[in-house]
Amino acid sequence: MRNESFREQAVEPGSAREIGGNFAQAQRGLKVLLNRLTSALEPIGLTPVQFAILTQIHVPGGTPVATLAKSLSYESSRISIHLGVFERRQLVRVLKLNNGDRRYRNLELTPNGVELTAKAVGLxxxxxxxxxREIGADVHSAMNALASIAVATDHVEN
Structure with a gap:
């Protein structure tokens, strides 16, 4: 039996097709999940991105924008776009500015923000x-596994 390298194994049509197929199905599964979550949150006027931001702000003492952006792997400018919406809807308030520098805004949920976030968590x-239930697998565990991959590789890719 010859010891084949990974390169030689990877070009075998069956295994390459399986790897590519699994990758495509995983992408499709994430798209289905995102669409379902988008539909679930739409009645309360949130997107999945906004939901993620609100849940990260919901800590005692608030959350600095820079910390929020880093924890979600978003640019601060993307957070700022949503922040304007949250402020107009009275979901978030700015606790303090450090010497007027907008990069150091500390954000906190208002009572309306806490209530909406709780509804969103339920949805x-x-x-x-x-x-x-529909697929016969634990989607929450699958999401945790994907999140673990992201966290474990953060230090490698940054």
Missing amino acids: WEETLHTLS
Whole structure:
């Protein structure tokens, strides 16, 4: 038996097709999940991105924009776009500015923001539970596994 290198194994049509197929199906699965979550959050006027931002702001003492952007792997400018929407809807307030520098804004949920975030968490969990039941697999665990990949590789890619 010859010891084949990975390169030689990877070009074998069956395994290459399987790898490519699994990758494509994983992408499709993420798209389905995102569409379901988008539909679930739409009635309360949130997108999945906005939901993620609100959940990260919901900590005692608030969250600095720079910390928020880093934890979500977003540019601060992307956070700022959503921040304007949140402020108009009275979901978030700016706690303090450090010497007027907008990069050091500290954000906190208002009571309206806390209430909306709680509703959104319920919709999120309900959606994951429904999808898990439909496919016969734990979607929440799958999301945690994907998140673990992202966290574990953050230091490598940055």
